[in-house]
Amino acid sequence: MVSYNTKDWFTFIFRFHKADTFRKLIPIMLAIGIYAGSVGYLEVEYWQLSDTNYIKNITIMHGMLGFVISLLLVFRTNTAYDRWWEGRKLWGALVNNSRNFAIKLDVMLKDENDKAFFRKMIPNYASVLHIHLHDSDTGKQLFDNLDLKIDHQKHKPNQVAKLIFEKMNELHLQGKISGDQLIVLNNEFMSFTDICGACERIKNTPIPYSYSAFIKKFVFFYVMTLPFGYAFSLGYYVVPVVVFIFYVLASLELIAEEIEDPFGDDENDLPTRKISENIKRHVEELI
Template sequence: MVQYNPKDWITFIFRFHKSDTFRQLIPMMIFIGLYTYGVGYLEIVYWKMSEKSHLSNITIMHNMLGFVISLLLVFRTNTAYDRWWEGRKLWGSLVNNSRNLAIKLSVILKEESDRLYFKKLIPGYASILSKHLTNDETSKQLFTDVDLEIDHHKHKPNQIAKMLFQKVNDLYDQKKITGDQLIILNGEVQSFTEICGACERIKNTPIPYSYSAFIKK
């Protein structure tokens, strides 16, 4: 995958990728250009045809080109909508999984202190993930009474997921939950990391380089 800045139009226009369509078609384009130049020269200079030359209809090419560009823009819009919709579904999954985890813990846990910890940590994951995806470096400490100090030099959502699993594992070591309950809760915590990875994939995967370069040219 080629990493690039999609807003850098000037660079796109004058850059020729090794697998670019323009590079492969340039011999044929040169041939067609020379052929049309020859026809135009014969019609205007050599044959000296009427004042209303067939070359006066050359603007039809621009009308056809506008139609092709409109199709490319439609494909580009559909791609952007697909990316938005996939992100929307992932965020909805995070909401549902957070609710499922909270409901299961509220039934399994008996001590209020353990419930309070997860009550603050579960929504904390969504908050940290949102800041992580938008490159927001604020809010090192989410809550004053829960140790959620975030190291900004490391993967922040993974740090919250680690705290969640660490707490669940501690509850198992303290015999507050059974092995079967540990397996159930582990699946919910694991889904957080999977959603995070899918969101990062959408964020870090631009429109294919060749397609973006082609539409800009």
């Protein structure tokens, strides 16, 4: 995740990093600039259309559709951010529940070997969950007509959770923890699987295809029609204007695409590896 000073305006304006949308859009922005210049040349210089030509009124359509496209993009980015923030809350809950689990176990258990087991396995769950969520196959489990390798392997976070519960049950049978203590521990233990399932829901349920495809088509055709109307009033200045409008609209869509899956390897995705390392350090301090 990018570390930055939220109050440093000039850094934001003049600094470009590898996740910046400007870098990704440069090729298509150049193509759109050439397209806009060509349309402006044909209308103003080659065909010499007058200001009274009906094609100039196409700007009325842009005014009406501009409001619609802005609403769609706002909903798109808000939906993507909600997924990102939900992922962050889930991993925050994993941190807190791991700490609570470790605190209770440290008080209840007296045998050092038992403590060593949980000192290792609680952080292991977070580490394995991090690896599981970064597996590309995890994000495709609900796709139709795909024979995924992951379907033929055991669910790794579930295997770690099973080992933890087997140890808890063994300690109960040995009389090292009582039935009441087992119930107290159960809430934190159950939360591990709940968090895993919620993260998988975010990972393998993308924005519906039809909605995402429609926004991209809408932005493309909206921008492609801009030079026809504005070439009369802007002349060749229509080139930077159209390119800038495309940059703004397409950047919003790219940002939404990047953050809607917070468990990937993009620059602004959640630092789950770092969080899992923090869990390991905190658990080792407590047990």
